[in-house]
Amino acid sequence: MRFGRAPGAKPLLGHFLELRRRPLDFLGSLPEHGDLVEIRLGPRPAYMLCHPELAHRVLTDFRGFDRTGPVYDRVRLAMGNGLATAPYRDHRRQRLVMQPAFRHEHLRGYVGVMRQEVAATMAGWGDGDVVDMVAAMFELTTGVALKSLFSARIGAREADELRAAFDVFLRGIYTRAALPAAGRLPTPANRRYEKALARWRGQVERLIAEYGRPGADDPGGDRAGYQGGGQDSGRGGDLMSRLLAARDEDGRAMPPEELSDQVAVLLLAGGETTSAAVVWAMHLLAGHPGVRAALHAEVDTVLGGRTAGWEHLPRLDLTGRVVKEALRLYPPAWVTVRTAVRETSLAGRTLPTGSMVLFSPYVLHRRGDFHAGPDEFDPDRWLDGAGPGAGHRGAYLPFGAGATKCLGQEFGEAEATVVLASVAARWELTPVGGPVAPSARAVLVPKAYPVRLARRGASAAEASLDGGERHSA
Template structure:
C-alpha cells in the first residue's frame, strides 16, 4: 500500500562513502548535519559506518512500520548488547522477548494517580531551584536543568532515602556515564583502552550500581514510608504473580533515572535557548506564567491552563528530540521501500530527521509553538500525533512520556513566573549529539520579572 502523502517510497545509497570507513568520519564529526542531508536522497537511505551498513528511515511511514513491529525490528544485536552491558536490561533497552513482561510490571508506577503525587515532588525541587537563583547571576542552563531533573528522578524513585550529598554523587555518576556511553557505542574498540575517560566511566558505573543495589535492599526491608517509584516497583507483579528480581530492579532503576533525568533536562535547556532567541514566544510564555501562577510554583491542577507552555515544550522536542537516533536490528528478512533487508540488518530511526520534514511540518526549521494550537473549527491539533516521535511509537513508546511532559511544563512555567533567562552575548550554543541531544553549554543571565 502506498503512503498517503507521496509516491512510492524510494531506497537510496548515501553518496560520499570513503574506502574502509564509509561515512563514519562524516557521521562522527557532525551527525546531525549528516543525517539531515539524507532525506534529499531517498526515503530509506543506506549508509556505511566502517564495516557496518545501516539503513536510515527517512519517511514517517517507514518509522511507524518499524516501531509497530518489535518482533521484526528488535532491540538486539551488538549495539544493544553494549548498551545493556552498561545500562542494564531495563524497559528502554530490553529485547522484544522481555518487553511485554517488563511493561506489565512497570505500568502501575506510571498511572495518572501516581503521577499527581510525583508532581508534588517536582514542585518542591523546582521551588528550591527558583529560590537559589539571584538577579544578574549567569548560570549554565544545561547543568542547572540536569541537576533539577536528576534530583526529581532520584526523589521520585527513592523518596526520603537519598540525602543531598548522595544525590550530588549520583548526578556526577550519571553525567560521566552519559558523556561516555555514546562514544562507547559508536567506537566499541576504544572501550578496552586504559584512557582516563574509560577509567572514569568504569568508576562511575561501579559507584552507581553499588548505590542502587543498597537502595533496593533497603527498600525491601522497609515496612512503611512515603509512596515512591521504588515501592511501586517492589509491589509490581506479572501475569504469574512474580515480582522483579534484584537484578531486574537495579536495571529498571538505572534506565529510569538515566532516561528521565537527561531527556527532560535536554528538553528544558532547548526550550530556554529557543525562547531566548524568539522574543514573541517568550513574552507569551511570561504572560501566561504570570497570569496563571503569579509568582508561585505550578501545581498539578495548573497544568490544563499552561497551554502555551505545553506548546513550547512540544516544539522544543520537535526541533531537538533528546532520543535523536535509535537503532533496531532486523530479525527476519523483510521488505522496506521496495528493498529486501536480510536478517541481521541494522535500521536507524531518527526523530531529528522526521521532525524536520517539510511535507509534515511547514517551515520545519523554524521555532513555531503556535503550530500546536488546535484548529478553531475542528478543535484538533494540525500536527498529527502519529508524526510526532520524541518518545518513540508503538509498543515500545516511552512509558515516562506523561511524567516528562508534566515535569517540563511545571518547571518551565514556574521558573518563568519568577525569572527570565537572557542569552549571554557572544555565547555559542552548539548541539552535543551524545546519547541524548542537548546543548554543549548554555550560559544565560538570570533577571527578575519586574
C-alpha cells in the same frame, strides 16, 4: 519509497567521522538520498529510515525488528535489561509490571514532588546570578526522579557526580554505536567510560540498598520530606514502593537485579531527558521574544508568582505547547536503533537478518513535507490539538511509538511544563555564553547553557510563599 546510499564513506571508518563530528548535519542530509539510506558504521552497513511511515513500521513490527544485536548488547552491559533496553519478549512482561506505577491517578502526587523541588531550586538563586541551566536543570530533574522513586533528595555533590558519570556514559554509548570496534580499544576515553559506568551502577545499587533504612535519605532522620499530597503522600506513594509491590501475571515480584535495571533507566530518563527538554525550551524562548512575552503573560495570569502545581497544568496551554515544540525541534532521544530479526523488505530493498536499522526523530521532525516551516520555532502549530504531521504516522516521535513508547511520557511532559512555567514566572533568563550547539552523545543536550538571572517582579512575600509551598505542597 526510494532507496539510496550516503556518499563519502571512508575505508574501515565508514561514516564514523561525520557521525562523531557533525552528526545532526550528516543525518539531516540523508533524506535527499532516499527514504531508506544505507550508511556505513565502520565496515558494516546500516540503514537509516528517513521517512515517517518506515520509522513507524519498524517501531511497531516486533516480529521483524527488535532491540537486539551488538549495539543493544553493549547498552545492556551498561544499563541492564530495563524497560528502555529490553528486547520485546522481556519488555512486554516488564511493562505490564511497571505500568500501574505510572497511572494517571498517581501523577498528582508526583507533580507535588516536582513543585517542591522547583521551589527549593529557585530559593537558591539570586538576582544577577549566572547559572548554567544544563547543570541546574539536571540537578533539579534528577532530584525529582530520586524523590519520586525513593522519597529522597540528592545532594549537590551527588548530583554532580551522577551527571559527570552520565555525561561520560552517554558519549561512550554513542561512540560505540557509531563505531562498534571503538569500545575494544585500550584508550583513556574507554577507561573513563568504564569508571563512569561503575560509579553510576554503584550509586543505583546504594540507593536501592538504603531504601527503607530509617533516616537514610535525611541526616536528621526526618522522612517526612515526601509530601506529594492526597493519597500519594508518604512512603507508599513513591515509585519504589509501587515497584516493590508490583506483580506480574503469575503473581511474581520483580527480581532484585531487574529492579536495579529499572531504577537505572528511570534515573536516566527522569533526569537527563527531561532536563534536556527544559533547557532547549529556554534556549528557544530566548531567541523568540514574542513567544517569550506571551508565555510570561500566561504564567503571570495563571501562577501569580507561585510555583506551578497540579491545579495549574490545565491552564498552562502555551507553556505545554512550547514544551511540545522544543521536543519536536530537539528530541532528547534523537537516534534509535533496531535490528532486523528476519529477512524483510523496506522501501523495495531486502534487508538480511541481523541488519542494523536506525531512525532519527530529529530528522523526521524537520522534514518540510510533513512539518510546515520545519526549522521554525512555532508553538502555535499545536493549537488545533492534532499537532504537526497530523495523519502521518511517525511524523512526531519524541517518545517513540508502539508497545515500546515511553511509559513516562505524561510524567515527563508534566514535569517539563511545571519547571518551565515556574522558572518563567519568577525569572528572566539572559544567555551569557556563545552559540548553543548540541553535544554528540546519546541524549541531545547542550554542553552548557549559562544564563544571567533577573527577578521578574518578585517580592519578599512571594519568596516566602515559595518557602511555604515546599512544606505544604
